[in-house]
Amino acid sequence: MLKLYDSRFSGNSWKIRILLNQLRKPFERHTLDLELGETKTDEFYKLNRFSRIPVLQLEDGRTIVESAAILLYLAEGSPLLPADPYVRSQIVGWMFFEQGDLQRSIPLARVYHIRGLADKMSQQIERLHADGYMGLEKLDRWLAKNDWLVGDGYTVADLALFPYVSLAHEGKFEMRRFPYINLWLDRVRSQPGFLGIFDQSSYHAA
Numbered sequence: 119m120l121k122l123y124d125s126r127f128s129g130n131s132w133k134i135r136i137l138l139n140q141l142r143k144p145f146e147r148h149t150l151d152l153e154l155g156e157t158k159t160d161e162f163y164k165l166n167r168f169s170r171i172p173v174l175q176l177e178d179g180r181t182i183v184e185s186a187a188i189l190l191y192l193a194e195g196s197p198l199l200p201a202d203p204y205v206r207s208q209i210v211g212w213m214f215f216e217q218g219d220l221q222r223s224i225p226l227a228r229v230y231h232i233r234g235l236a237d238k239m240s241q242q243i244e245r246l247h248a249d250g251y252m253g254l255e256k257l258d259r260w261l262a263k264n265d266w267l268v269g270d271g272y273t274v275a276d277l278a279l280f281p282y283v284s285l286a287h288e289g290k291f292e293m294r295r296f297p298y299i300n301l302w303l304d305r306v307r308s309q310p311g312f313l314g315i316f317d318q319s320s321y322h323a324a
């Protein structure tokens with residue numbers, strides 16, 4: 119059975135759990151505690167050369183690291199990742215945008231807030247906000263004219279961007295500024311098989 123190494127609060131891991139649920143794939147969940155340094159052990163390094171979650175371990179023991187790579191692997195052959203090379207290039211383009219333009223600012227501002235470090239890190243948070251808003255503005259502009267990131271329906275690109283954009287308010291990003299993003303977040307939430315960050319998948323075996 120597939121094994122997913124994740125953590126409770128991780129948006130990158132949440133992406134994978136939503137997809138596994140939507141694809142109805144059974145998996146074992148191994149939830150690590152990041153604050154205890156459980157990703158920094160020699161044993162975990164053998165699973166992920168970057169020492170972080172999420173990690174998907176296949177039945178034969180091989181692992182896939184990086185949330186975008188895991189999403190692409192799992193979605194292969196499903197309607198969430200169409201076969202057409204141009205469509206796939208658009209999906210991968212959004213995944214790069216997520217990693218390059220949103221992935222540092224939103225998660226870090228959120229971590230500082232939820233770990234009670236907001237006062238101490240206020241200058242860093244200000245810079246993270248400035249950076250994150252640039253990405254969110256680009257996303258909102260696209261969604262003003264498009265219901266979905268690629269084509270006419272939900273794809274793995276929407277799933278790659280959804281978790282951290284939906285969690286940005288926890289890092290005190292002012293999300294009322296982005297009406298089209300908010301409509302899109304609701305569209306993603308209404309997809310069959312969607313799971314909240316603390317919901318348990320029906321396909322979660324352990």
Ligand SMILES: N[C@@H](CCC(=O)N[C@@H](CS)C(=O)NCC(=O)O)C(=O)O
Nearest residue numbers: 128129130152170171172184185186
């Ligand atoms: N680019 C990676 C980022 C993964 C990542 O930042 N993981 C965080 C949790 S969401 C983590 O493991 N942090 C602990 C650490 O880096 O020590 C991905 O998309 O999977």
